[in-house]
Amino acid sequence: MKVTTHTTTDTLTLVLDGELDASSAVVLDAELNKPEILNYRKVLVDCQRLSYISSAGLGVFISHLQRLQDSDVKLVFFNMQEKVFNVFEILGLDSLMNIVPTEQEAQAA
Amino acid sequence: MRVQPDALVGQNFIGLLRVLFRRGLTLSVALMVLIGVDRAAAAHALPLPGNIITAVVYTIALALFIIFLAQTLYAWRSLVSFRGGAKLRREWLVFELTLGLALLMQLLVWQMSPGLRLGIGIGLALFGVYLSGHQRWVAYLNNSQKWQAILLQLGILGFTLLFLFYLRNAQADPVLLAPATQLSFLVLSSFFASFYAIAGLLITLFNLPIAEVFEQRRAEILGLQHLSQIIQRGQSAPEIYQMLFNSAIQTIKANAAVLLPERQPGELAKSPLTPLRYQFAADDISLLAPLLAPLPGTLRAPELIDNNLERSKRLEALSTPYGSMAVLPLQSATHNYGSLLLLHKEPHAFDSEVLSILHTFTAQTVLSLENLQLAQESLSNQRTQDELRIAALVQERLIPKRLPTDDWFEISTYAQAAKEVGGDFYDFLHLPGQKLAVLIGDVSGKGVTAAFHTAQMKGIFHALMQANPLAKKERDRYPDPHRFMVQANEALTHCLERSSFITAAFYLIDYQAGGFSFARAGHCHTLYYHSIKEEVSYFRTEGLGLGIIRDAGYEKHVKNQFWDYNPGDVMVIYTDGIVEARDGEGNEYGEERLRQMLEACFYQSAEEINEHLRHDVQEFSSGQPLHDDQTLLVIKFKAAQPHT
Numbered sequence: 001m002k003v004t005t006h007t008t009t010d011t012l013t014l015v016l017d018g019e020l021d022a023s024s025a026v027v028l029d030a031e032l033n034k035p036e037i038l039n040y041r042k043v044l045v046d047c048q049r050l051s052y053i054s055s056a057g058l059g060v061f062i063s064h065l066q067r068l069q070d071s072d073v074k075l076v077f078f079n080m081q082e083k084v085f086n087v088f089e090i091l092g093l094d095s096l097m098n099i100v101p102t103e104q105e106a107q108a109a
Numbered sequence: 110m111r112v113q114p115d116a117l118v119g120q121n122f123i124g125l126l127r128v129l130f131r132r133g134l135t136l137s138v139a140l141m142v143l144i145g146v147d148r149a150a151a152a153h154a155l156p157l158p159g160n161i162i163t164a165v166v167y168t169i170a171l172a173l174f175i176i177f178l179a180q181t182l183y184a185w186r187s188l189v190s191f192r193g194g195a196k197l198r199r200e201w202l203v204f205e206l207t208l209g210l211a212l213l214m215q216l217l218v219w220q221m222s223p224g225l226r227l228g229i230g231i232g233l234a235l236f237g238v239y240l241s242g243h244q245r246w247v248a249y250l251n252n253s254q255k256w257q258a259i260l261l262q263l264g265i266l267g268f269t270l271l272f273l274f275y276l277r278n279a280q281a282d283p284v285l286l287a288p289a290t291q292l293s294f295l296v297l298s299s300f301f302a303s304f305y306a307i308a309g310l311l312i313t314l315f316n317l318p319i320a321e322v323f324e325q326r327r328a329e330i331l332g333l334q335h336l337s338q339i340i341q342r343g344q345s346a347p348e349i350y351q352m353l354f355n356s357a358i359q360t361i362k363a364n365a366a367v368l369l370p371e372r373q374p375g376e377l378a379k380s381p382l383t384p385l386r387y388q389f390a391a392d393d394i395s396l397l398a399p400l401l402a403p404l405p406g407t408l409r410a411p412e413l414i415d416n417n418l419e420r421s422k423r424l425e426a427l428s429t430p431y432g433s434m435a436v437l438p439l440q441s442a443t444h445n446y447g448s449l450l451l452l453h454k455e456p457h458a459f460d461s462e463v464l465s466i467l468h469t470f471t472a473q474t475v476l477s478l479e480n481l482q483l484a485q486e487s488l489s490n491q492r493t494q495d496e497l498r499i500a501a502l503v504q505e506r507l508i509p510k511r512l513p514t515d516d517w518f519e520i521s522t523y524a525q526a527a528k529e530v531g532g533d534f535y536d537f538l539h540l541p542g543q544k545l546a547v548l549i550g551d552v553s554g555k556g557v558t559a560a561f562h563t564a565q566m567k568g569i570f571h572a573l574m575q576a577n578p579l580a581k582k583e584r585d586r587y588p589d590p591h592r593f594m595v596q597a598n599e600a601l602t603h604c605l606e607r608s609s610f611i612t613a614a615f616y617l618i619d620y621q622a623g624g625f626s627f628a629r630a631g632h633c634h635t636l637y638y639h640s641i642k643e644e645v646s647y648f649r650t651e652g653l654g655l656g657i658i659r660d661a662g663y664e665k666h667v668k669n670q671f672w673d674y675n676p677g678d679v680m681v682i683y684t685d686g687i688v689e690a691r692d693g694e695g696n697e698y699g700e701e702r703l704r705q706m707l708e709a710c711f712y713q714s715a716e717e718i719n720e721h722l723r724h725d726v727q728e729f730s731s732g733q734p735l736h737d738d739q740t741l742l743v744i745k746f747k748a749a750q751p752h753t
Contacts, residue, residue, distance in 0.1 A: 055551075055553035055610070056553065056554060056608075059608035060608060062608065062657050090631065091612060091657075092631045092653030092657070092666060093657070095666065
């Protein structure tokens, strides 16, 4: 999987491309672990090209959710494929995390 | 085959020479005393005829000399035959026998013609010269031993000459009547004894300048021996580095040295890699950085030899000036183990000879380090394998072996772990009052940690499902599914690592009430065949996985659901390994296909349904490796309900 980042003054966008499994979860975890991430107001996750997410991948978001919330950083997912959204939904994460259909809505969130 | 070692191998030649020297000294002193007695007798004109005392003294002196010669020859024999073969030993025997024969013939007063005697004499003398060439023992002496050997041999030579001188004078004495011929054997023997001593002495003397080379060689061999012994004893990398460092400094007599070890991939950061230093200030290490930089475009540091630092101005910043230096990388084909820097005051200290020694050392060190790494890797692999085996064994025991049976339901189970140890689990409890508790779940992650949390969930399940004796109402005796999830979540809060979570579904079936309550904590939706509506559908309920919210807020994220079942209803409970099974093209099996499969076989027994479903999953993903653990439980409420 490939993780690319775009930044504006108050927003960090992570673009995920491929399958987020146990090995790529480590890469994503390192990205989210960077201390400067708490300086942003929002972290947007572009899931358009995310084709699969394993429990290890979900674990990364779960473990960072609290930390980001405590620092008032919003975590917003957008452009999520139905298959991937289904995984979030089954686990009950859709009620906990901000998942929106489009980038515009993510920017507005 | 083991060769019997020579008597003198690894023993002290100096000891042998010293014993000989001491005997020679004693005998010489005895000779001096005898001469003194002779002189005194002559001076005081004793009543005895003067020539008798002289003859006695001469005879005793002769005996002493023969003893000394015999011992010298005996010692020389040891030295000559040292490291010599069978041929040499035969030659020595011939020499001894010929010498003895010559003596015997003279004792028998068999008059040889002077020509023959001269011939035998010259022959034996030449033989002696030839044997004197065997001085292998000299090579085994170190520098100071060589000096001792020279002095001791000079002494032995001196004593021999002293005796010869006396005997020759005494023989010329007119008062003595002794046959001159008897002496020729002695002359011959002493000629050999002296010649061997002189030859050994000269060889030792000329050996002195190269003695240092021998010692250096020996130090190298010892250094290499230590290095290879260390591998065999399986010692640590720091010890190997230290050994290389010490050996290199000692062997080439470096004036200063630094060894900078490199951390290996996978090596724990707990042990800081301290550079080894010898006569080199810690602050100066930073000056070495440009020398150790890898070649452009590679990760490999070059070897750097500078035999004229004065001219090249390298390391000029050092307070002590050095003449030459060598930077040797410790590299294998795949790894960089660090660098060794050696400094010498003299210019041109690192010639090809020295470098070849150093290369042997570094090659041996790299080999040792690599072996060590391999050994450690295989050890840790073995340990992981063992742990997995134990965990798999533990998990195997956690799977319920006996399924609950009653006349109102049927249960069929199927479980397949993807790796040695999986994260799936399930359990049943048949409670009094015709109740059945069913738990299924999936711990995120795999391996030993997952197995550990699986065991934990099983423990929580059994602990929470103890009947509460204080409960007033029958329905409060056991926690309802919502309560169960909240308590399980709380119990897991303190022991589940932050990125782990557990999905679970819990069902409490009550036969008497003809219904069940259940809660879903992030687990796959339950598939259900409704016999009255003749419809297969999923219970699409809400519920968050365990361990995601770790405070009282979790309570709001899980719900209790109720359902009245009818005879013939079928419940299919499974883990995501079933619906996420993939075919060759990467497509997932999916909920829909599972639903359609149940539609086709709901009328069968629980066991047949289970078999039907799992065969379809296996067929779908045939040829693909098992992606995730698969668990499939089928519960069928029997059509014929005996008590209603």
